[in-house]
Amino acid sequence: xxxxxxxxxxxxxxxxxxxxxxxxxxxxxxxxxxxxxxxxxxxxxxxxxxxxxxxxxxxxxxxxxxxxxxxxxxxxxxxxxxxxxxxxxxxxxxxxxxxxxxxxxxxxxxxxxxxxxxxxxxxxxxxxxxxxxxxxxxxxxxxxxxxxxxxxxxxxxxxxxxxxxxxxxxxxxxxxxxxxxxxxxxxxxxxxxxxxxxxxxxxxxxxxxxxxxxxxxxxxxxxxxxxxxxxxxxxxxxxxxxxxxxxxxxxxxxxxxxxxxxxxxxxxxxxxxxxxxxxxxxx
Amino acid sequence: xxxxxxxxxxxxxxxxxxxxxxxxxxxxxxxxxxxxxxxxxxxxxxxxxxxxxxxxxxxxxxxxxxxxxxxxxxxxxxxxxxxxxxxxxxxxxxxxxxxxxxxxxxxxxxxxxxxxxxxxxxxxxxxxxxxxxxxxxxxxxxxxxxxxxxxxxxxxxxxxxxxxxxxxxxxxxxxxxxxxxxxxxxxxxxxxxxxxxxxxxxxxxxxxxxxxxxxxxxxxxxxxxxxxxxxxxxxxxxxxxxxxxxxxxxxxxxxxxxxxxxxxxxxxxxxxxxxxxxxxxxx
Numbered sequence: 001x002x003x004x005x006x007x008x009x010x011x012x013x014x015x016x017x018x019x020x021x022x023x024x025x026x027x028x029x030x031x032x033x034x035x036x037x038x039x040x041x042x043x044x045x046x047x048x049x050x051x052x053x054x055x056x057x058x059x060x061x062x063x064x065x066x067x068x069x070x071x072x073x074x075x076x077x078x079x080x081x082x083x084x085x086x087x088x089x090x091x092x093x094x095x096x097x098x099x100x101x102x103x104x105x106x107x108x109x110x111x112x113x114x115x116x117x118x119x120x121x122x123x124x125x126x127x128x129x130x131x132x133x134x135x136x137x138x139x140x141x142x143x144x145x146x147x148x149x150x151x152x153x154x155x156x157x158x159x160x161x162x163x164x165x166x167x168x169x170x171x172x173x174x175x176x177x178x179x180x181x182x183x184x185x186x187x188x189x190x191x192x193x194x195x196x197x198x199x200x201x202x203x204x205x206x207x208x209x210x211x212x213x214x215x216x217x218x219x220x221x222x223x224x225x226x227x228x229x230x231x232x233x234x235x236x237x238x239x240x241x242x243x244x245x246x247x248x249x250x251x252x253x254x255x256x257x258x259x260x261x262x263x264x265x266x267x268x269x270x271x272x273x274x275x276x277x278x279x280x281x282x283x
Numbered sequence: 284x285x286x287x288x289x290x291x292x293x294x295x296x297x298x299x300x301x302x303x304x305x306x307x308x309x310x311x312x313x314x315x316x317x318x319x320x321x322x323x324x325x326x327x328x329x330x331x332x333x334x335x336x337x338x339x340x341x342x343x344x345x346x347x348x349x350x351x352x353x354x355x356x357x358x359x360x361x362x363x364x365x366x367x368x369x370x371x372x373x374x375x376x377x378x379x380x381x382x383x384x385x386x387x388x389x390x391x392x393x394x395x396x397x398x399x400x401x402x403x404x405x406x407x408x409x410x411x412x413x414x415x416x417x418x419x420x421x422x423x424x425x426x427x428x429x430x431x432x433x434x435x436x437x438x439x440x441x442x443x444x445x446x447x448x449x450x451x452x453x454x455x456x457x458x459x460x461x462x463x464x465x466x467x468x469x470x471x472x473x474x475x476x477x478x479x480x481x482x483x484x485x486x487x488x489x490x491x492x493x494x495x496x497x498x499x500x501x502x503x504x505x506x507x508x509x510x511x512x513x514x515x516x517x518x519x520x521x522x523x524x525x526x527x528x529x530x531x532x533x534x535x536x537x538x539x540x541x542x543x544x545x546x547x548x549x550x551x552x553x554x555x556x557x558x559x560x561x562x563x564x565x566x
Contacts, residue, residue, distance in 0.1 A: 028460065038516075038535075042325045049318065055377070055397040076375060076396060083370045091363045092339070094441030113359060114338040114436030152392060155399030158377030225516050233321075233508045235500060243521040262438070 018025040024121045029177075029184050033109050036174045037218075040266075041225045043170045044147060045252045046164040054166050056161055066206065077140075083167065100120055103132045103168065125182045125280025126179045128129035131269050138265050139164070146257050175266060178273030185209060185274070186281055196283050219262045226255040288436065307404045312460075312467050319457045320501075323549075324508045326453045327430060328535045330446040334435035339425065339444055360423075363444040364451065381405055384459045386415045408563025409462045415551050418454050421548050422447070429540050458549060461556030468492060468557070469564055480565050488558050502545045509538035 018030045056076045074082070082104045088094040089106035093113030098120065145162070186193045189208075230251035231240035240251075250253040339359045357365070365387045371377040372389035376396030381403065427447070469476045472491075479487045513534035514523035522533075531537040 039329060039332070042329065044514075046322060046325065049322070054397075054537075058397075077328075080370070080374045084367065084372055087366045088441040088445065091366055092441030092444050094361060094439075097439050099439070100333070100441070112362070113440045116338075116343075116436070116440075118438055131442075155401055156377075156380050156382070156395045157399075158375030158383070160372040162371065169440070203326065218409050221518050224518065224522075228323075228514075228516050228522055229512050230454070233504065233511050235504050235507065238484055239511055239522075239524040240506075241524065 004032055023119065024180060024184055024187075025052070028187070029181055032180070033174065033176060033218075034221075036170065036177070037222050037225055038276065039040045040170045040231070041222060041229050041253075041258060043163070043167040044143075044226075044258065044261075048147045048253045049164060050148060050156065050160045051150040051154055052144070052150045053153050053155070053157055053160045054150070055153065056157040071260075076157060077164055078160045080158075081165050084162075085167055088226055092198065095247070098126065098179075099173060099177065100169075100188050101130055101172055103136060106262050107204070121282050122179055122183055123277075123283070126277055128280060129176070129276045131175060131273055131274055131276075132172055134272075135168065135175060135265075137176050139168055140267075143167075143257075143261060144263070147253060171266065173264055175269045176257045176273055178270040179277045182209070182274035182277040182281070183272070186278060193278060197278055200278070200279065203273055205278055208270060208273055209274050215267050216265065219259050222262050223259040226253055226258040227251055230255070237264055287313050291484055306335055306402065307363050307463060307467055307470075308460045309471070310465055312553055315460060315463070316457065316501075317459075317489055317504075318507055319453065319460070320505050321512070322540060323450075323453045323534075324458055324505060324512050326446070327426075327509075327541065327544075328513050330427070330443070331430045331484055331536045333425070333431060333439065333443045334437055335431040335433045336436050336438070336440055337433070337459070338436065339440040349506055359440060360444045363441075364448050365443075374416075381409065381454060381462075382460065383452075384413055384415055384455055385541065386419060386455070404473065405462055405473060406560075406564050406566070408566045409560055411477055411563060412459070412462055412559045413557075414458060415455055417552055418451065418458060418548075421552075422451055422454065425548070426544060428534060428539075438453045440514050454549070458552045459516040459552040459556055464553065465492070465557035465560040465564070469561060476561060480561055485558055487556060492554055492557050498550050501550065505545050506538045506542040509541040512535055513538070 033069075059075050085094070085102050085104055086107060089102065090113060091112050092109045093111030093116075093223060094100050094118070095102050095106060096111060096113070185208075192208065193205070196208065227240050230253050232250075233239065248256055284531075314425075342358050368377070368387055369383050369390060372385065372394060373391045375397055376381050376394030378385050378389060379394060380401060391544070399486070466492075475491065476488070479491065510523050512537050515533075516522065531539055
């Protein structure tokens with residue numbers, strides 16, 4: 001067992017010094033982001049199935065050690081996310097993959113998972129880019145109240161907390177994937193990006209990264225996905241094709257909520273990740 | 284803290300002796316099962332996003348204590364499911380709700396979750412009905428090989444294991460809900476059911492529970508859901524309405540796989556749960 005864990009750690013150490021590989025392309029990145037939209041929309045629809053279950057979000061005394069922001073007394077959901085991340089890190093090595101960014105620092109320095117020779121597509125500076133605090137605040141303060149019925153409580157706190165975890169992880173994976181987007185864009189126009197990174201010109205970097213037309217496509221597509229995936233499918237009735245935005249209430253999550261989520265949070269935070277990654281790209 | 288846990292356990296004890304309430308009806312039960320179909324289909328589509336990741340299913344030595352069937356050496360996924368269930372039981376009281384049935388017996392006798400006054404819709408004999416072993420075997424031996432690409436391995440074992448957990452829990456909740464279905468059917472025709480239960484006539488009970496027409500509707504509806512939810516939604520192209528079964532390969536999970544899952548496993552296992560529950564209904 002000890003030998004196995006040791007060899008696993010040696011492999012991890014070796015991987016850190018491998019230079020970025022050339023397998024990453026714009027098509028791969030776009031394909032990943034498009035597929036992640038389905039995961040995000042599914043997770044929101046699943047959370048909307050349950051009531052809010054307010055007691056799970058109460059910052060009560062006596063539940064475990066310090067909370068997320070160094071506070072004493074986190075809520076149940078906070079404790080649940082932290083403990084679930086620990087299990088995913090310890091048993092299955094979740095954060096060995098650069099695509100996964102934890103909300104809480106894993107306490108265990110090793111994993112029981114089989115060793116895997118991950119390619120490192122990102123510059124090592126990627127490790128310092130993390131917007132999970134912003135995602136956490138946005139999810140609980142802005143998004144969740146729009147998904148779940150505040151007035152009711154069915155006591156199934158584990159099911160709702162597991163749904164919250166799924167939403168948080170889907171949003172985090174999607175948004176932190178901005179590091180890959182930035183890497184691909186950097187490789188595609190190395191000279192222009194290098195000049196802007198050297199002059200630390202955040203505004204110009206943001207402008208160069210932005211494609212308003214592409215963002216508009218993404219927002220309208222996720223809105224359509226909320227209609228298609230969030231309808232009640234029956235054998236006889238017509239199936240919603242996502243061409244009509246008039247009846248928001250017939251969907252499990254209002255399509256406008258998903259449009260706004262991407263407009264106000266997912267796209268801006270992804271671009272923030274891209275800029276922060278680029279600022280470290282030449283370190 | 285001690286006082287809180289104590290009061291929580293007292294509440295649990297009190298709940299056990301509360302008689303079944305009358306709030307359960309056929310419409311509630313049908314509505315629950317129909318909504319669970321979406322959850323099951325979403326979870327399958329999400330698992331199909333990833334490769335099989337074979338090393339996570341290897342029964343290797345040295346990983347934790349005894350496995351599921353008293354074997355030494357469970358696989359990673361087994362360890363992951365067991366540890367995740369423990370967290371969901373300990374932190375959030377998952378199995379305080381009668382709707383949730385664990386795959387592994389929780390090691391902790393208490394929960395940190397806030398106390399909740401669950402209604403008990405089921406006869407206490409429900410506690411002895413559990414087909415999770417059959418679901419476990421079916422999922423890993425029959426279903427998973429049809430969902431995931433056997434040949435590839437991306438090393439993201441935590442993500443695939445978490446997807447497996449979501450599938451297992453969705454299937455378990457759907458199938459073990461047969462106890463509620465049986466309770467409603469029993470209340471609706473108490474005299475006939477009582478006679479068959481007294482004579483332990485399993486075959487006659489199974490026949491009385493079965494509606495071939497209703498089962499057919501369910502199977503065709505989940506097949507349609509696999510088409511609607513498993514399509515690639517684009518802004519321009521036509522949206523799949525689930526009326527054409529000719530091109531199975533254009534969906535993220537073959538609709539025929541979902542049809543067969545319900546035909547061969549979900550519906551028969553649900554009916555097995557119903558019969559077993561009824562056989563204990565007069566204990």
